[in-house]
Amino acid sequence: MDPEVDPNPRRTGGSTHKSRDIELFSSSEEDSSLYFTYSGGCNELEVKDLQYEVDTAAQIPWYERLSEFKMPWEMKGDKQTAINRLNLRVHSGQMLAIIGSSGCGKTSLLDIITCRDESGVIKSGQILINGKPSTPRVVRKNIAHVRQDDRLLPHLSVRETLAFVAKLRLPTHFTQAQKDKRVDDVIAELRLRQCANTRVGNEYVRGVSGGERRRVSIAVQLLWNPGILILDEPTSGLDSFTAHNLVITLSRLARGNRLVLLSVHQPRSDIFQLFDLVVLLSSGSAAYFGPAREMVPYFTALGHPCPRYCNPSDFYVDLISIDRRSPEKERECVERARILAAQFMDKVRDTDDYMWKPDGSSVALTDNESAQQPNREKEVITVSQQKDRLPGRLHQFTTLIRRNMYNDFRDLVTLLVHGFEALLMSLLVGCLYYGAGQERLSIQDTVALLYMIGALTPFAVVLDVIAKCHSERAMLYHELEDGMYNVTSYFFAKILGELPEHCAFTLVYGLPIYWLAGLNEAPDRFLLNFLLVWLMVYCSRCMALFVAAALPTLQTSAFMGNALFTVFYLTGGFVISLDNMWLVASWLSHASFMRWGFEGMLQVQFRGNMYPVTIGNFTFQVDGIHVVDAMKMNQYPLYCSYLVLLAVIVAFMVLYYLSLKFIKQKSSQDW
Numbered sequence: 001m002d003p004e005v006d007p008n009p010r011r012t013g014g015s016t017h018k019s020r021d022i023e024l025f026s027s028s029e030e031d032s033s034l035y036f037t038y039s040g041g042c043n044e045l046e047v048k049d050l051q052y053e054v055d056t057a058a059q060i061p062w063y064e065r066l067s068e069f070k071m072p073w074e075m076k077g078d079k080q081t082a083i084n085r086l087n088l089r090v091h092s093g094q095m096l097a098i099i100g101s102s103g104c105g106k107t108s109l110l111d112i113i114t115c116r117d118e119s120g121v122i123k124s125g126q127i128l129i130n131g132k133p134s135t136p137r138v139v140r141k142n143i144a145h146v147r148q149d150d151r152l153l154p155h156l157s158v159r160e161t162l163a164f165v166a167k168l169r170l171p172t173h174f175t176q177a178q179k180d181k182r183v184d185d186v187i188a189e190l191r192l193r194q195c196a197n198t199r200v201g202n203e204y205v206r207g208v209s210g211g212e213r214r215r216v217s218i219a220v221q222l223l224w225n226p227g228i229l230i231l232d233e234p235t236s237g238l239d240s241f242t243a244h245n246l247v248i249t250l251s252r253l254a255r256g257n258r259l260v261l262l263s264v265h266q267p268r269s270d271i272f273q274l275f276d277l278v279v280l281l282s283s284g285s286a287a288y289f290g291p292a293r294e295m296v297p298y299f300t301a302l303g304h305p306c307p308r309y310c311n312p313s314d315f316y317v318d319l320i321s322i323d324r325r326s327p328e329k330e331r332e333c334v335e336r337a338r339i340l341a342a343q344f345m346d347k348v349r350d351t352d353d354y355m356w357k358p359d360g361s362s363v364a365l366t367d368n369e370s371a372q373q374p375n376r377e378k379e380v381i382t383v384s385q386q387k388d389r390l391p392g393r394l395h396q397f398t399t400l401i402r403r404n405m406y407n408d409f410r411d412l413v414t415l416l417v418h419g420f421e422a423l424l425m426s427l428l429v430g431c432l433y434y435g436a437g438q439e440r441l442s443i444q445d446t447v448a449l450l451y452m453i454g455a456l457t458p459f460a461v462v463l464d465v466i467a468k469c470h471s472e473r474a475m476l477y478h479e480l481e482d483g484m485y486n487v488t489s490y491f492f493a494k495i496l497g498e499l500p501e502h503c504a505f506t507l508v509y510g511l512p513i514y515w516l517a518g519l520n521e522a523p524d525r526f527l528l529n530f531l532l533v534w535l536m537v538y539c540s541r542c543m544a545l546f547v548a549a550a551l552p553t554l555q556t557s558a559f560m561g562n563a564l565f566t567v568f569y570l571t572g573g574f575v576i577s578l579d580n581m582w583l584v585a586s587w588l589s590h591a592s593f594m595r596w597g598f599e600g601m602l603q604v605q606f607r608g609n610m611y612p613v614t615i616g617n618f619t620f621q622v623d624g625i626h627v628v629d630a631m632k633m634n635q636y637p638l639y640c641s642y643l644v645l646l647a648v649i650v651a652f653m654v655l656y657y658l659s660l661k662f663i664k665q666k667s668s669q670d671w
Contacts (some may be wrong), residue, residue, distance in 0.1 A: 003474065043092045043130055043142065043227035043259045045113070050125035052083035052105075052112055052284070082108040084284040085345070090261065092227065095254040097272075097292070098263040099313055106263035107407070108284070110232050113261075114145045117479065131226070135145055140483045145218045145223035148233040150213045151475035153403070154202040155410040158192055158216055160184065161200055164403040168484050169224045188221050190215045190249055211242030213247065222253070222483075228255060233261040240268055244250060248552035259635040269311040277355070282320035283334070285341035289348070290356040290571060298356055302343060390392075396485040400493035408501065417463065422509040425456050430516025439516060442610055443627050449517055450601045451574040452531060454594055457509045458540035462561045465541050469548035470557065474667035487660045494545070495653065496606035504540060506534045520605050528638075532600045535645040539593035540565065540651035549659035552666070568592040573599065580634045593648045599633040600641030 051566065082105045090096045100107045111117045113127055115136045127134035129142055139145075152161060166179040174182075187196050192215060200216060201207015208216065214234060231250070235243035251274045254260040267275075278295055280288040285359075288295055296306050299316060307314045320337045323329040347356050391399070409415065434443060435450055441449065479485065512531045514526060544561050551557040569575070571585050572594035580591060589595045606624030613622045628634040 004186055029397070041227070042257070044088045044089065044128075045228060045261065046128040047086055047109075047113075048125050048128065050083050050112070050127070050384055051065075051123040052073075052082065052108060052117070052120055053123055054082045054108070054120035055079060062349060075084055080624055081300050082284050083112070084124075084341075085624070086281075086284065086286055086287050087348070088279060088286070089353045089355070092257050092259050094276045095251055095260040095262070095274070095277065096178040096276040096277040097267070098261070098279045098281060099266070099317060101265070101317055103283075103286035104281040106281060107232060110230055110263060113139075114143060114230060115139050116145075125182050126461045134258075142226065143228045144224070145482070146217050146221050146229070146231040146234065146422075147478060148236055149474070150201075150217045151296050152200045152213065152216060152220075153407040153475070154200055154205045154207060155407045156403070158208065158212075158219075159187065159196045160406065161216060162186060164399060165220050165484070167399040168391065168396060170391075177402060182223060186219045188250075190219050190222070191245075192216065192219065211238050211246060214238065214246060218249075224574075226258075228259045228261070228339035231260070233264065235263055235264055235267070236397070244268070244271055247274050250274075266311075266313050266317050269313070271492055272311065280316060280320060282337040282341060283373045284320065285337070287320050287337065287344055288316070288342040288356065289344070289354060294357060297358070300479050302340070302534045343514050360376075379518045380562050393486060393489045396489035397492050400485060400530050401497040402491055404493055404497040407502075408498070418501075418505060419459060419508055422457060422505045423512065425460075426509045426511070426513040427516070429453075429456070431515040433517035443606075443624070446519075446605060447602070447627075447631075449519075450599050450605060451572065451594075453513060454536045454572075454597045454601065455569060457506075457533075458537050458594075459565055461537055461540045462544040462565055463558060465544035465559050466548045466557045467554065469545060470667070473548075473665050477665040477667065480665065487657070491657050491660060498541075502532070502538060506530075506537050508536075509533075520609065528604045532604070532641065532645070533595050535642065535649065536593055536597035539597075539645060539648050539652065543655065546652050546656040546659060549656055549665065550663060568594045571595060573631065575635055593645055593649065596644045596648075599628075600629070600638060600645075603638045603641070612655070 009486065028555050086109070088096075098109060099516065100106055108117065112122065113134060115134055115243050129138050149658070156164070162183045163179070166183050170179055170182065172510065187193055193213065195208045195212050199205065199207045200213060202560065207213070218229075218231070218234070229250075236251070238246065250260050250262065254276065264271075272278075272292060275292040277290065278288065278292045279286055280295070288298060295316065296312050299306070299319075304316075304319060320340060322333045344356065348354050429449070429452060433445065476490065480490075488590060505529075510530050513519075514529065517530070520526070536660060543564060547564070548557045549562045551560055567588055568591075571581065571589035571592045574587065576585075578589060578595075603625070606628050609624040610621040611624050611627070612619055
């Protein structure tokens with residue numbers, strides 16, 4: 001690109017290149033879509049002399065330290081400066097792009113602004129949002145944060161995804177018609193009409209395209225009409241055409257009196273022309289902050305002209321990047337970046353907005369561009385000052401349970417696989433014991449069958465639930481951080497929303513095996529036995545929910561779930577009798593849901609049933625309950641088994657709730 005060519009002609013009076021791009025992209029849909037204007041006042045974001053340090057040891061999760069056979073206190077990390085004396089100020093109506101190579105501090109800066117920095121400390125400086133220090137409460141009221149990865153429920157359509165978010169995030173004074181209108185407006189503004197009724201999908205489920213999925217993520221945040229929109233690498237993983245159209249959309253949002261801040265590695269030239277302001281970061285220091293169209297003249301004056309037909313963002317990011325292939329090259333690049341950062345600091349030392357601009361220029365919108373903005377504020381439904389009156393916990397619960405059930409019951413493949421798995425296990429075991437014919441099963445076979453009934457399905461349920469929870473974990477973390485709902489609402493929606501599926505699969509598993517094996521045919525005995533199986537399976541489900549929420553990775557959760565189940569299995573009273581257990585195992589058996597379910601099923605099946613016992617030449621009938629007495633499994637009344645199983649369920653539910661409340665549900669992929 002010729003350095004004399006204006007890389008951002010939108011700011012000049014005689015060129016309307018960007019406006020033509022937007023009009024071409026908008027096509028005929030511009031007439032029918034609402035120009036989404038933020039009417040909640042002017043927003044300002046200011047970073048003042050920010051210095052931020054990270055500890056390299058703190059960035060390594062504790063479970064990765066253990067994999068290196070090192071204890072957490074043995075890991076010695078170095079303090080590294082991620083952000084160094086950074087200053088910037090942005091207002092509504094502007095789109096600021098943070099540009100730089102990997103590791104220059106882009107994501108760290110966004111995390112600090114949104115109060116999500118976890119592994120570092122702010123040494124000096126502050127972040128001001130509309131003149132107030134950045135706090136989680138202020139961030140939730142003013143900033144919408146679109147992460148780099150898209151976390152959406154795959155089996156909901158685009159419109160359903162936005163409709164459920166509207167129910168959760170829009171204030172209570174909004175009518176249903178207003179919520180529907182807001183959803184339609186956002187769909188129109190982000191050009192999602194053609195895929196509004198298409199499921200979102202993921203890497204396993206076919207759905208919308210990558211660019212459309214990214215726009216859906218933006219739409220989720222745009223629903224409550226935030227004044228500040230922050231996006232972390234919104235163009236990553238997209239082709240150049242889709243990325244260009246996405247940035248055009250962001251530019252249109254910025255022109256609607258909204259502050260848009262995004263990070264990007266090295267945008268192509270036509271994307272670079274769309275930016276209003278640019279921050280060029282090198283090792284956390286700003287080598288340039290100012291209008292995008294003035295970046296080439298600025299560096300040209302410093303002796304670094306952009307070659308003809310070269311993308312300015314590519315050239316200047318390469319200029320300030322650190323080449324670590326050799327110590328000599330690294331020292332040379334570090335020194336060049338330090339000099340450029342120092343020169344920029346000298347240029348803007350006496351400015352009030354920390355921005356470089358040539359004499360007589362301004363970064364404000366020109367009169368022509370201001371006139372181009374449609375005045376449709378009367379049509380806009382504004383959340384702005386009403387955001388404190390959000391839906392209550394009951395409304396959040398009902399919305400979440402509907403959303404979860406919509407998503408789960410549309411996953412027919414998973415439902416059929418789980419149902420077929422339960423049916424197959426039931427038929428295999430039932431057919432094995434069906435060979436007894438008309439004669440009743442022996443005492444030994446009946447005892448083994450009852451213990452097998454309580455052990456097969458719970459083990460499979462543990463692994464399935466853990467895998468599902470970890471697939472949802474990152475989305476849960478993001479939604480809780482955004483304040484979309486609270487932990488209590490999600491907890492009850494998760495527990496109660498999966499009850500129909502749990503009941504159906506337990507029935508599919510428990511019914512065939514019971515009748516094929518010829519167990520006690522009395523209706524009351526069947527119902528009592530089925531209730532015990534239902535409680536045992538639900539105990540395993542609650543245990544799996546707890547370990548999935550308490551531990552950070554799928555591997556550690558699966559290990560802990562398997563370990564707990566194995567302990568409960570071995571202390572259930574079948575592998576070794578209760579009398580022969582040593583002290584610790586005996587204590588563990590009192591918390592084993594396998595033991596109490598097994599004991600209850602023995603009492604249900606054997607009490608009142610007469611079994612022939614032959615000793616020498618003598619054969620006599622014995623009540624089956626005496627067999628249970630001999631196994632020391634009749635020490636407590638039958639109702640105690642049900643009460644203890646309920647107590648175990650409640651205990652695991654409480655642990656699950658506390659894990660959700662106090663342990664951040666951050667996915668291991670987000671470290």
